[in-house]
Amino acid sequence: xxxxxxxxxHLIKTRGQQVTLRCSPKSGHDTVSxxxxxxxxxxQFIFQYYEEEERQRGNFPDRFSGHQFPNYSxxxxxxxxxxxxxxxxxxxxSLVGQLTDTQYFGPGTRLTVL
Amino acid sequence: DAKTTQPPSMDCAxxxxxxxxxxxxxxxxxEYVYWYRQIHSQGPQYIIHGLKNNETxxxxxxxxxxxxxxxxxxxxxxxxxxxxxxxxIVSVGGTASKLTFGTGTRxxxxx
Numbered sequence: 001x002x003x004x005x006x007x008x009x010h011l012i013k014t015r016g017q018q019v020t021l022r023c024s025p026k027s028g029h030d031t032v033s034x035x036x037x038x039x040x041x042x043x044q045f046i047f048q049y050y051e052e053e054e055r056q057r058g059n060f061p062d063r064f065s066g067h068q069f070p071n072y073s074x075x076x077x078x079x080x081x082x083x084x085x086x087x088x089x090x091x092x093x094s095l096v097g098q099l100t101d102t103q104y105f106g107p108g109t110r111l112t113v114l
Numbered sequence: 115d116a117k118t119t120q121p122p123s124m125d126c127a128x129x130x131x132x133x134x135x136x137x138x139x140x141x142x143x144x145e146y147v148y149w150y151r152q153i154h155s156q157g158p159q160y161i162i163h164g165l166k167n168n169e170t171x172x173x174x175x176x177x178x179x180x181x182x183x184x185x186x187x188x189x190x191x192x193x194x195x196x197x198x199x200x201x202x203i204v205s206v207g208g209t210a211s212k213l214t215f216g217t218g219t220r221x222x223x224x225x
Contacts, residue, residue: 004157033212033213035213035215041217042201042215042216042217042218043158043213043215045212045213045214048212056211056212058212088155090157090158092157092158092213101211102148102160102163103160103213104160105150105157105158105159105160106157107156107157108155108156108157110155
């Protein structure tokens with residue numbers, strides 16, 4: 001049973017550039033959530049996708065956008081990168097309709113902005 | 115989502131039980147208690163969750179007080195591989211809601 005996968009593992013970009021991160025959910029899951037984790041902090045919720053639409057959004061600017069594909073995989077796009085966007089980006093998947101919607105996390109993508 | 119309070123750090127000797135406390139005094143009746151842990155630079159790992167009854171799985175036990183205002187995660191026989199940051203989170207179940215992480219408890223298991 002495949003778990004949540006993310007690509008790439010590491011990424012280095014410069015300020016002002018754009019980046020796309022990818023996530024494949026756990027087999028059988030239909031919902032993808034994205035989190036940002038700065039060094040020394042707990043993960044912070046960015047947004048969640050279900051049925052190819054953004055369902056919830058945290059306190060992140062419009063530079064952060066996403067997409068969910070018919071196969072439930074998802075992308076996170078960040079435009080006009082800032083130094084402060086350097087973080088571990090985590091993807092979590094879950095299945096809507098289950099009593100507790102437990103979210104399972106991928107290994108993350110480490111983004112460094114120079 | 116209700117907020118949680120956890121001690122910033124704890125130590126435990128290998129082979130002993132690790133008891134990690136969490137306060138969630140403003141928890142609502144429909145909110146579950148979740149525990150995740152994060153080993154350095156990896157994605158958070160789901161451990162266990164519960165509503166009001168005590169729960170046990172192959173990883174840990176979760177004890178929730180009768181008034182649901184606090185809980186304890188128990189790792190019965192801690193090993194060095196259990197060294198991690200442990201997060202206690204309360205979240206409404208059934209809605210795929212977001213998880214609100216605090217700063218967690220850094221558990222250090224020592225020989």
